Amino acid sequence: MRQELIMRPVMLALGGAILWAAPAMAQEQAPQAEAQAVDPNAIIVTARRREESLQDTPVAITAVNAAMLENKAAVNIGDLTGGVPNLLITNQNAGAAAANLAIRGLTYADVEKSQEPTVGVVVDGVFIGTSTGQFFDFFDIEQIEVLRGPQGTLFGRNTIGGVINIRRTRPTGEFGGKVEVSYGKFNTLATRAVVNVPLSSDGSVGAKFFHFHNETDGWYRQSQTGERRGFGNNENFGGSVLIAPQGSDFDALFTLEKQVQKSDPVVSNLTNSTELFCGFIPANECNRNSTTDLYTVFGLPNLTQYSAPAATLEMNYDLGGVKLTSVTGWRKSRENQTQDFDGSSADLYYVRRQQRYEQWSQEVRAAGKFSDSFDYVVGLYYFSSKYNLTQHSRVFGFAPTVDPLIFDTNPQSVNGKTKSVAVFGDFNWAFADQWRLSFGGRFTRDKKALDNSFGGTEIGRGSDTFKKFTPKVGVDFRPNDDIMFYGSWSQGYRSGGFSPRAGTAASAGVAYQPEVVDSFEIGGKFDLFDRKVQFNVAAFYSSYKDLHQNNTLSCPTCATGNETITSNVGSAKIKGLEFDFTARPTSQLTITGSLGLLDSKFKGFIVGGISPVTGAVIPYDFSGNDLIYNPNMTASLGADYSVPTSFGEIIANLSYRYIGRYDQQISIGGLSGNLSTGPITVTGNDPRVRTDKQGLVDASLTTKFELGGTEARLTVFGRNLANDRGPTHGFTVGGLWSFGTAREPRTYGATLGVKF
DSSP states (O other): OHHHHHHHHHHHHHHHHHHHTTTOOOOOOOHHHHHHHHOTTOOEEOTTSSOEEGGGOOSOEEEEEHHHHHHHTOOBGGGGTTTSTTEEEEEETTSTTEEEEEETTBOOOOOOTTSOOSEEEEETTEEOOSSTTOSOBOTTEEEEEEEESOOHHHHOSSOSSEEEEEEEOOOOSSSEEEEEEEEETTTEEEEEEEEEEESSTTSSEEEEEEEEEEEEOOSEEETTTOOEEOOEEEEEEEEEEEEOOTTOSEEEEEEEEEEEEEEOOOOEEOOOTTSGGGGGSOGGGSSOOSSGGGGEEOOOOOEEEEEEEEEEEEEEEEOSSEEEEEEEEEEEEEEEEEEETTOSSSOSEEEEEEEEEEEEEEEEEEEEEEETTEEEEEEEEEEEEEEEEEEEEEESOOOTTSOHHHHOSSOEEEEEEEEEEEEEEEEEEEEETTEEEEEEEEEEEEEEEEEEEETTEEEEEEEEEEEEEEEEEEEEEEEETTEEEEEEEEEEEEOOBOOTTOOSHHHHTOOBOOEEEEEEEEEEEEEETTTTEEEEEEEEEEEEEEEEEEEEEEOTTSTTSEEEEEEEEEEEEEEEEEEEEEEOSSSSEEEEEEEEEEEEEEESOEEEEEOTTTOOEEEEEOTTSOOBTOOSEEEEEEEEEEEEOSSEEEEEEEEEEEEOOOBSSOOOSOEEEOTTTSOEEEOSOOGGGBOOOEEEEEEEEEEEEEETTEEEEEEEEEESTTOOOOEEEEEEETTTEEEEEEOOOSEEEEEEEEEO
């Protein structure tokens, strides 16, 4: 009832905006020029599908521009971890270029393409529908915006944790570009180039071509040979064409690109003597620690081959008072991955996973003003995807030279489809002097279908439709031009679906339902000391309901002897505080810092499990376990100092990032209660899936100078200079075995780049 009372006026406003959008001809301002005229250091963001100053946006948001990334010698999206309050990003090597993303403790670490992420990654306006392909390279980036909290109104479902909004540079219409090459530890070589070319005499048509290459030998050592393991070779190339006729209110940007990756998705052995596999592997490979031992591996060679073309078309038409925007996106990928999941020298569990995925999306928006006190963004959205997975497994094969394609004559096959449509609106109403009301909502309809089979024999299939309206309401108050206070309530929705690892018709045909987050937030943004200091603070409380959780159960009738079911379990409460600041005490020195605090707790997390005494299915209570990817604290402190020289400029950067302990899997660390009939209380997650505290020190020194009439720079850099070693990922497999992956140890190198 409560939602209906909110939904009706919002939908009425949405309908009115769509009806009157075309003739509304109020004068639009130029927010970027206006904001930067007041403050040359103002950062313009598009978090609400409008151009606004960061400090005028009533959303918890961190913006990182190209200069910041360059000064930090940042390489990929993972370098944001710890530098943004309550943000964690790790690379998941069970999928190509896959990322585990967590914002404010909301995450879902699974690479299956039917298991959608909780944090959205949006590149040039296009939502990436799976965790595969989200681990993004940072070259040729204009700006990255990290939006914390549910962003369902403007960015759609599956953004209950937040959004990472990435904008790349656009063609300039003039000849120019930049080229760089870097070399570092672990035989890491990167070459990157972007070239802009005019295609018309007046610069109204321009093209941009880019090519990025990155390769490394990896930071693991093979115990038996001493050779490096974990190699990677990544290529990303393509081009963009921008048509922006002079004197016209229309522009169109078309981008065609492709990513090709080869890598060794190595894992470290974490199996201990309580698990079955320990009885089949050499004694020195069991009972290893989950920190320094991770860097020595024993497993068989692996290979990931990934190919992913993509195309994006953005068109804008400014009617004066209304700006119409269309964004069309297409992505396709093929993966062929072999992986030794048990991580031992014995051939116990080795798989080949072959996948195909394709997505289409179309968004149409109208943005404008009804009056000086009322502006809006309204739109329609369509998304479709389909994928196929075929997995051949070599279980207890003891035949390392036999390809799983030959060994497994009963492979698992999964086919999935998704179609989603939505209508949305977001509105700002300055209803009184210094006060503004923000409100909006999104109605989404998802239709999903999935079937799975073994050896060509169908196990089961399911199809269902999920509908949800997700509203948002907020208010902000500006006592003066330098201070803003705000408060908001927003709702996030993550779609339901079907279990891709189900082993029976009954479990394959039953859908798990959507999970929902209600987030309440208050905050303030402050420009202090004549805008030399910007300080932002936010406090939030999230009520997380109907959580999606995988549960593996014994299944004697299943082809694999067990099945993994995704179901809705319990709820969670998450509360936290966030602080970030930027200080510019002099024109040469910039100091930045952030702090994120989290407190989270499950409630009613009870699922079926196997009794260790009788083997029957009985209740297991996981309510006392920690939520995954929920460190109680993240913090950062960094400084940039620039010194003009006779030949150019020298820039020094030093930063420290702290990430508290966090678990990476809901697992069983211990049991209490009635072990025969239940309920059994799980006394925490297995300690092998827990990271240690991280203290990451990064530094770089850049010299800018003239080289043959062009601007050049030479950067020497070091990452993780304290050599803080430990895990990024740990996983236990139902009493059989366990494995993990290690974070990057100390590394260093140099980069030479030129701009022309």
